[in-house]
Amino acid sequence: MGKSENRKHVQRRNALADKLEERGIEDQNVLAAIRAIPRHEFVDTALENRAYEDTALPIGAGQTISQPYTVAAQTELLNVKKGEKILEIGTGSGYQAAILCHMGADVYSVERHEKLYHNAKKILSDLGFRPNLKLGDGTLGWSAYAPYDGIVVTAGAPVVPADLVEQLNIGGRLIVPVGSQASQVMVRIIRVSENEYDEERLQNFKFVPLIGEKGWD
Numbered sequence: 409m410g411k412s413e414n415r416k417h418v419q420r421r422n423a424l425a426d427k428l429e430e431r432g433i434e435d436q437n438v439l440a441a442i443r444a445i446p447r448h449e450f451v452d453t454a455l456e457n458r459a460y461e462d463t464a465l466p467i468g469a470g471q472t473i474s475q476p477y478t479v480a481a482q483t484e485l486l487n488v489k490k491g492e493k494i495l496e497i498g499t500g501s502g503y504q505a506a507i508l509c510h511m512g513a514d515v516y517s518v519e520r521h522e523k524l525y526h527n528a529k530k531i532l533s534d535l536g537f538r539p540n541l542k543l544g545d546g547t548l549g550w551s552a553y554a555p556y557d558g559i560v561v562t563a564g565a566p567v568v569p570a571d572l573v574e575q576l577n578i579g580g581r582l583i584v585p586v587g588s589q590a591s592q593v594m595v596r597i598i599r600v601s602e603n604e605y606d607e608e609r610l611q612n613f614k615f616v617p618l619i620g621e622k623g624w625d
């Protein structure tokens with residue numbers, strides 16, 4: 409099992425969810441998931457005290473667990489409904505996957521770093537979550553289980569990866585940060601029919617790079 413859960417953790421999670429709501433997160437299912445998932449389980453013990461700050465934190469291999477506001481904003485944009493099949497690219501710590509599992513999604517997640525893949529698998533399993541995890545290059549999606557109702561990319565891409573667009577269901581949403589390695593704009597693509605897509609460019613964010621065949625070198 410992971411670290412212990414105490415009243416202080418619950419209070420800090422509630423305070424964090426209140427703060428995210430003040431910052432503009434409206435989806436009550438997303439806020440409920442933030443209140444429920446023990447983010448301190450997904451970071452090193454030395455960083456446990458900072459787990460409920462609205463900030464990204466290191467998780468090893470030069471990677472980060474995303475800032476809670478970013479997780480909440482991406483999840484809200486995904487517009488997740490119970491039972492939907494959701495693909496995440498960049499499992500990282502496993503925190504975003506846990507949020508999606510808590511919301512009742514059927515979760516698939518791909519990570520390219522072996523150590524992070526194994527760590528996330530263990531933490532998620534200890535917490536009772538069983539998403540489908542894969543070690544590999546997520547810029548190619550996960551075609552074996554396509555199409556998806558939603559795809560969320562948690563690393564910054566140089567361009568929208570075409571394979572991910574192709575793996576969307578009709579009505580499916582792709583949320584992907586696109587830009588330079590210094591800053592990206594959040595792009596939401598909705599597949600409205602077999603050959604038609606709506607694309608919106610939203611807020612700016614800063615993610616670690618999406619590295620792979622259809623990403624950065």
Ligand code: SAM
Pocket residue numbers: 471472473474497498499500501502503504505518519520521524544545546547562563615616617618619620621623
């Ligand atoms: N969603 C994660 C969480 O909840 O902790 C945050 C992930 S971190 C900001 C981005 C992750 O994307 C890193 O773990 C990185 O190794 C991973 N990544 C980068 N390029 C990737 C690729 N092509 N395929 C899969 N994972 C990738």
